[in-house]
Amino acid sequence: MMNEGFTMHVRKGDIVTAGQPLVTYNRVQVAQAGYDDTVITIITNSGNFSTVEPQLNKQLRAGELAVIVER
Incomplete structure (x- = not known):
């Protein structure tokens, strides 16, 4: 699984609040690696x-x- 360019800000079991970042990623790196940058929730x-x-x-x-x- 590709994780270069991705940063996870939460883990399984975490309680999240409105506005809290869950994941960030570098769209350029994702595109250059040939992946779709669509985010599914x-x-x-x-x-x-x-x-x-x-x-x-x-x-x-x-x-x-x-x-x-x-x-």
């Missing part, structure tokens, strides 16, 4: 939340919310 415990609202059909910029999650 998976919420495996969505049943624990009252709201899981992905921001669909939007071109998001760094810092914008990709998914609204509420307990």
Whole structure:
């Protein structure tokens, strides 16, 4: 698995807060390595939340919310 150019900021079991970086990556390095730079977010415990609202059909910029999650 390629991890050059990636930095993980959280680990399994961590509790995250709104606005906390989860992962950062260097788009140039990813593209130069021939990989797609699409980011996929998976919420495996969505049943624990009252709201899981992905921001669909939007071109998001760094810092914008990709998914609204509420307990």
